[in-house]
Amino acid sequence: MHLYRTILVIFIFITPLKANTIYNLIKIPNLEIYNIDTKNKLRYVYATKPFKLGLNIKKKISCYDSGKKVLDQKYKIINKNLNRYSSNFLKKINLKYIVLCENLSIGEIKTAGVPDNIMRTLILDIKFNEEYFERAIHHEVFHIINDSYKEFFNENDWKNFNKKDFEYIKCSTCDNKWNLAIYPETAGFFTEYSKSTASEDMAEVFSHLMFYENENNSDDPILNKKIKFIKENISKIDNKFKF
């Protein structure tokens, strides 16, 4: 017992101080403030050095620091898109910190963002695919919404919208269905990536609604049901929310 205590005390005393306020708040090292004076109270921070999170190799998150020029350029785009969410809505969905970095990956698989509604954080890869970058921002925001309100976004209800012979794959990275280009003929799905999981499908519908502001009406009956589902449940969270 004494040995255990001694080791514990030694460990505590040799653990270097991470006197970084951001680290204490969101448990991500090597970050600095980019802008915290925003109208919807989102706090933007950026990586000053590469960081890695987690011990499990398959779930290890890593991201790298960016040059100031890229950061300034992408911040404008991200800020423009995220400004569409009110502070009240962001508070309800538990989103407060946006981490800006590049070459973001989970378990060595590249990703646009890593949402964490418990830590109220969304890590964004600012160098993610230029073509779909803005839509991907809203896609990732939806994952925060979904994680915060699981009860509103029931996956079984959602699966019933699809044709009976359709099945999602088991996880979003279990296949190569990663194409984010919008189908000319939707047939129940906006993109190939929508077919990966119910959750990704919902996020794709949400991001489509947010990005193509004036094209919310679809001739696709399945997509219309999905759009209605998303809109109704988002309004349960905040009835003032505007797509």
Added chain:
Amino acid sequence: MIEKIKISISERIILIFLILLGIFTLMFFIVIKNKCLFVKNYNPKEIQFDNPQNIAVLDTNCGNVIIELYPNVSPNSVERFKTLIRSGAYDDVAFHRVIENKLIQAGDLEFGKRENLNYGKVGTGKSGLGVLQSENNENFKYKKGSVGLARTFQMNTEDSQFFIILEDEPLFEGEYTPLGKVLYGIEVLEKVKFIHKLEIVPRPDFINSFKMLDQ
């Protein structure tokens, strides 16, 4: 025959220099050892307060820290804080987490007491009164001297531990429940023992007593 050798002027200068250096070094170490030497100790009885019922006095090794509590900002949390202060719960409790020129934290009533300080657990202790709901206020500005309730990384886990910041911390705004602000004696807190690059302080300084002014 032994010839007496006269001390040259330059040798005298060196001798005087060495003597002065010795005196200076001695004085320097006396001053260094007494970290409280130039710290003003405020007597709360000599100061007029607008809201004396909300004034708390934290007595430390280097003197008093006079804090005004804000029940209008965080009613439930300030009520809890006052209850613990009035019961003497904070007396002899360690400043267990001290970050130089940034923050000091105390109030672990379970593992931070002088008589049974537990280095392995200090910072995780509770008061026994249960956790509080966070009373975050986006409009409260965390300026130097602001006092807040500490919590785990999750909201609504506040209890007895509190912190006082030694520099402005805009990132704390809307994150931590505000309790009040130091009116006098922030310099006393700047003398609380810290260890560079260590978060938990070995052999820390302690709160001598923490009382409400009207107690």
